[in-house]
Amino acid sequence: MGVPVRPLTVTEEIKKAKMPRRQKGPRKGLNYFFTKCREQKELLLMSIPFLLWLFVFKYLPLGGWVMAFQNFRPARGFFESDWVGFDQFKFLFQDQRFLEVMRNTLAMSIINLILGFVTAITLAVLLNELRQIGFKRIVQTISYMPHFLSWVVVAGLVSSALAMEDGIINVLLLNLGIIDQPIMFLGVGQYFWGIIGASDVWKSVGWNSIIYLAAITMIDQEQYEAAEIDGASRLQRIFYITLPGIRSVVVILMIMNIGYILESGFEAQYLLMNPLNMDYAENLDIFVLRYGISMANFSLATAAGMFKTVVSFIFLFAANKIAQKLGEARLF
Amino acid sequence: MNLINRLKGKRRSVDDLIFDSINIVIMLLLVVVMLYPMLNTLAISLNTSTDTVRGGLRLLPREFTWYNYQHVFNEAQILRAGLTSVLRTVTGTILGVFASAMVAYTISRQHFFLKKFVTITFVMTMYMNAGLIPTYLLHRELGLIGSFWVYIFPTLIGVFNVIVIRSFIEGLPETLFESARMDGAGEFTQFFRIALPLALPVIATVSLFVAVGQWNQWFDVFIYNSSIPELSTLQYELMKVLSNSNAAFNSGAGAESAFAASQSGVIETVTPQSIRAAMTVVVSVPIIMVYPFLQKYFVKGLTIGGVKG
Numbered sequence: 001m002g003v004p005v006r007p008l009t010v011t012e013e014i015k016k017a018k019m020p021r022r023q024k025g026p027r028k029g030l031n032y033f034f035t036k037c038r039e040q041k042e043l044l045l046m047s048i049p050f051l052l053w054l055f056v057f058k059y060l061p062l063g064g065w066v067m068a069f070q071n072f073r074p075a076r077g078f079f080e081s082d083w084v085g086f087d088q089f090k091f092l093f094q095d096q097r098f099l100e101v102m103r104n105t106l107a108m109s110i111i112n113l114i115l116g117f118v119t120a121i122t123l124a125v126l127l128n129e130l131r132q133i134g135f136k137r138i139v140q141t142i143s144y145m146p147h148f149l150s151w152v153v154v155a156g157l158v159s160s161a162l163a164m165e166d167g168i169i170n171v172l173l174l175n176l177g178i179i180d181q182p183i184m185f186l187g188v189g190q191y192f193w194g195i196i197g198a199s200d201v202w203k204s205v206g207w208n209s210i211i212y213l214a215a216i217t218m219i220d221q222e223q224y225e226a227a228e229i230d231g232a233s234r235l236q237r238i239f240y241i242t243l244p245g246i247r248s249v250v251v252i253l254m255i256m257n258i259g260y261i262l263e264s265g266f267e268a269q270y271l272l273m274n275p276l277n278m279d280y281a282e283n284l285d286i287f288v289l290r291y292g293i294s295m296a297n298f299s300l301a302t303a304a305g306m307f308k309t310v311v312s313f314i315f316l317f318a319a320n321k322i323a324q325k326l327g328e329a330r331l332f
Numbered sequence: 333m334n335l336i337n338r339l340k341g342k343r344r345s346v347d348d349l350i351f352d353s354i355n356i357v358i359m360l361l362l363v364v365v366m367l368y369p370m371l372n373t374l375a376i377s378l379n380t381s382t383d384t385v386r387g388g389l390r391l392l393p394r395e396f397t398w399y400n401y402q403h404v405f406n407e408a409q410i411l412r413a414g415l416t417s418v419l420r421t422v423t424g425t426i427l428g429v430f431a432s433a434m435v436a437y438t439i440s441r442q443h444f445f446l447k448k449f450v451t452i453t454f455v456m457t458m459y460m461n462a463g464l465i466p467t468y469l470l471h472r473e474l475g476l477i478g479s480f481w482v483y484i485f486p487t488l489i490g491v492f493n494v495i496v497i498r499s500f501i502e503g504l505p506e507t508l509f510e511s512a513r514m515d516g517a518g519e520f521t522q523f524f525r526i527a528l529p530l531a532l533p534v535i536a537t538v539s540l541f542v543a544v545g546q547w548n549q550w551f552d553v554f555i556y557n558s559s560i561p562e563l564s565t566l567q568y569e570l571m572k573v574l575s576n577s578n579a580a581f582n583s584g585a586g587a588e589s590a591f592a593a594s595q596s597g598v599i600e601t602v603t604p605q606s607i608r609a610a611m612t613v614v615v616s617v618p619i620i621m622v623y624p625f626l627q628k629y630f631v632k633g634l635t636i637g638g639v640k641g
Binding site: 036040042043044046047050051053054056057058059060061062063064065067074123126127129130131132135138139140141142143144145146148149150151152153155156157159160161165166168202206210211214233234235259266267271285288289292293298301302305306308309312313316 | 347348351352355356358359362363365366367368369370372373387388389431434435437438439441443444445446450453454457459460461462463464465466467468469470474485486488489518519520523544547548549550551555567570571574575605608612615616619620623624627631634635
């Protein structure tokens, strides 16, 4: 059915949208526009309500960014609040806490990014090598399960597994003789990034492997047969055929994820955070929540949120440019 | 020469055997790691609280009881939250999938003169986020705060879902639509009579995505409706139990109170740990029962859409 396995990228979306129109003749001007409106009023009726929805819920809030340049008071509104230029941003970058928050955000998102890629690709490759089809299917189904659990549930499972008394991790480590005192994992800040990374892998490794597995099945089988005749071992086939075969998918997903570099997740951190590990757990999203909702400092929270979106865009474009320079697939 | 090849072949098959065995062991470990936490929780939920606090419970309950579930289902607040969860999941899925499918249909029509404009305005929002505060203020202006509809409208259409459905409809044979047009069918008829029924597999996938998202959501309850018990959801109730019992867990208060209760002659009692386990099972089971049946579809849907969910 012409199902493209390589991910459709934003550029392709836009290119597809740009496909030449069939109509000849005058294409510009209000006349053309109104004629088309009349001709296709049903399609208009079907799309305009949702365009309005999109405008209200996705584009209109962007106007709220003016708050970042104001000393916004809800009572005064956008028009009456005092303008302060870049003062909110200056305050942010001089704030010790904000710098810590940035460190946590970057650390957790880089750990999640690398762990996520490595584990998902590894799982896809290993699943692909399984010869028992029934077993493979069972493993796949089970590995998708955590993706469907909420973070509330996962955070509960993680904190039980890590509990001091009778938590499975402590029990295993004690019985294996690796430690002789149970560790209070969630009470030590230094462990927090690792805990988040591991939880994230547990939740999403199976799900993330789907796309790589699909890419692997697109690799030409003759390559494997030729390699086998030449005496290549299983590992050699993995490293010289499978992995290079999915490189473009990996690069595209990598670029897309680099755009989310300041998106280290919110729910996991928020739900597993406690006063003991807070210095390592608080990321940008929690910072925004704390300043915005709890302390009602709307301007500062908006500035922090705006900073996040802008940096994400810069990273997205930079990664795309680098991939282009290296002659790899790119996003747009 | 022949002999060397045979030896090579033999060595290769031994290598293969080792590789396969290691692979199977890794996969079995993975299965254990994925399943253990849920099975352990299930065991705790079916075990008496007083026995659970003794520790050492692993995969099977030692003192079987339904009491934890009875306790959970006897609480009016939890029943009410369950009802809200079901309502928001059903409403959100029906409206959301319908809206996404309609948008997807319009931008799958090559002759639609706004195709490009609509596609780009939708896709752009995948990379834009105004942030928590501007969004909060907007919802307040719209009067959504303190209302059920804050669960439905802001997340009505998922752009990713639109793209998945669009790709599927574009893959349908154009002749179907053409012959319908010859018979005088308008766009609405083509949408309801041709596109929607034929896109059922992808509609099922997207429905699963939307339903899971709605069912698992707790943050919008927390931000917008935390003071309104009628609008609480199961996930939010579980979240409250979790944060309460975390505090108790760390100090060992849960165990002590259960011990005290068992000493004072109360026959059956529940600890936050047991309630949490029972609630975890209650909120997770509906999804765990459904997703394996849709596996074939969502794997395909994810591959079509490409972007990571």
